[in-house]
Amino acid sequence: MDKVDAAGIIGSGVIAEHPRAQDWERRIAERSEQLYRSGLVKRFLLVWSYAANPCLVALTAWWFALSGPQPLPVAAAVATLISVVLSARLLYTQHLRVRGMQQEVRAMELAFREQLLEEFATEDLLGVRKHYRAHLPEVIERYRAEARGHRRRDGAFQGVVIAGSVVAACATALSVSIVDMRWGAVALSLVVAVAAALAGHGRFRERGAVLQQTADSLEREYESVELRVGRYRRFDDEALAYAEFADTVEALRAEHGVTSPPRIDVLGALGQ
Secondary structure, eight states: OOOOOHHHHHOOGGGGGSHHHHHHHHHHHHHHHHHHHHHHHHHHHHHIIIIIHHHHHHHHHHHHHHHOSOHHHHHHHHHHHHHHHHHHHHHHHHHHHHHHHHHHHHHHHHHHHHHHHHHSOGGGHHHHHHHHHHHHHHHHHHHHHHHHHHHHHHHHHHHHHHHHHHHHHHHHHHTTTOTTHHHHHHHHHHHHHHHHHHHHHHTHHHHHHHHHHHHHHHHHHHHHHHHTOGGGTTOOSHHHHHHHHHHHHHHHHHHTTOSSOOSOOGGGGSOO
């Protein structure tokens, strides 16, 4: 989850001097910082649940197969079971906490957008749209950062699948002569199957491609509206060009099916 600088995105111009606006910016920024930290905790719990626990299960099963029901392997099995249950419980609790904070931040942003509409008269919509365009590079960079994150996840899962498949094949071949290797081969095969299932379910490569395509399209619109090229060539009126720009950005996001838009959406304050 990307850290959100809400005050930097929203606050500028005349509304930044308004005490109510400053209060909203401060509250949104503080809550966004809390959301960012909670997201880090959730990431740690995800790594614990989906990476550390399978390794612990595989190692414990291997140790138990080699040593039999000895006190230490039994204790390791109990500890592994506790780790699996505890991490699942903590991850579920943290997921609910993060989701609640996201809903709270969205509600605060909606209230601030309503105030933004009250502060600007209808003839000032051009200023709002220019204000949004000035901060659009931050939105584009956030999309690209999320796309890079999805590509890294896809690469990590594919690496686990490829390397695990090779090692599991070797362990299976060795288990013909070394009986104790059979459990290791089974554990490695399980890890490979789980990694492949997560990679297929997450569709990280497709998500990354969609986010990257959206970022590239937004960057093209960002340059075109100022240079009056492309679809904006026909507009002599600056206000009409920026109105088309706002509509195009919204259409691009809807067309490309972006599932994780930027936390602060100033276009929502433009009025339809």
